Amino acid sequence: DGGITQSPKYLFRKEGQNVTLSCEQNLNHDAMYWYRQDPGQGLRLIYYSQIVNDFQKGDIAEGYSVSREKKESFPLTVTSAQKNPTAFYLCASSIRGVRRVEQFFGPGTRLTVL
Amino acid sequence: AQTVTQSQPEMSVQEAETVTLSCTYDTSESNYYLFWYKQPPSRQMILVIRQEAYKQQNATENRFSVNFQKAAKSFSLKISDSQLGDTAMYFCALSNDMRFGAGTRLTVKP
Numbered sequence: 001d002g003g004i005t006q007s008p009k010y011l012f013r014k015e016g017q018n019v020t021l022s023c024e025q026n027l028n029h030d031a032m033y034w035y036r037q038d039p040g041q042g043l044r045l046i047y048y049s050q051i052v053n054d055f056q057k058g059d060i061a062e063g064y065s066v067s068r069e070k071k072e073s074f075p076l077t078v079t080s081a082q083k084n085p086t087a088f089y090l091c092a093s094s095i096r097g098v099r100r101v102e103q104f105f106g107p108g109t110r111l112t113v114l
Numbered sequence: 115a116q117t118v119t120q121s122q123p124e125m126s127v128q129e130a131e132t133v134t135l136s137c138t139y140d141t142s143e144s145n146y147y148l149f150w151y152k153q154p155p156s157r158q159m160i161l162v163i164r165q166e167a168y169k170q171q172n173a174t175e176n177r178f179s180v181n182f183q184k185a186a187k188s189f190s191l192k193i194s195d196s197q198l199g200d201t202a203m204y205f206c207a208l209s210n211d212m213r214f215g216a217g218t219r220l221t222v223k224p
Contacts, residue, residue, distance in 0.1 A: 033212060040123065042205060042216040058212075090159065102149055103212070105159035 004106035023091035030096035120215035137206030147209035
């Protein structure tokens with residue numbers, strides 16, 4: 001079955017540590033996205049990538065970094081520079097350049113900073 | 115700037131009744147798509163319905179329909195014959211820059 005996988009489902013981090021969230025898709029989609037979800041604020045775009053080896057900042061990129069070395073993978077690193085990293089993180093993908101097509105979402109990762 | 119606004123943080127409806135969720139948006143583009151996504155307690159985002167800005171006819175998917183008012187930049191979702199499984203967060207989204215509204219938490223009561 002085609003889809004998006006995110007791991008781990010739950011992640012705990014000590015303050016000052018970097019942590020990487022995994023996102024993999026086998027839908028052959030060119031575009032991939034990372035969102036952060038906080039209560040009452042909906043989804044906010046962190047980074048997105050339309051093609052391999054290229055990515056752009058979203059609205060809240062500070063304290064985060066990404067890479068896109070393979071079409072299938074778009075890992076997100078939450079660095080120690082992110083002041084309030086506790087949140088639910090969603091990865092999504094879509095066909096590039098086709099606006100009528102919706103985004104497909106992974107199951108999410110809940111990150112908690114201890 | 116392109117924004118999406120959902121002014122109803124929470125709503126509730128009795129099972130089998132009809133409820134309407136509101137969404138307004140702002141964009142300078144002429145060609146765009148609007149979406150409603152559902153996020154149940156499992157937190158898996160699911161597409162409910164989509165609307166193309168160029169189409170005057172409102173989209174319908176079974177019990178879900180939209181009221182798209184392009185001039186007013188309004189895109190409301192109507193759920194008919196509400197079911198307990200409709201309990202979820204509902205997000206309105208604009209295609210062009212992948213922006214989502216803050217969401218409306220809908221509770222369907224038995």
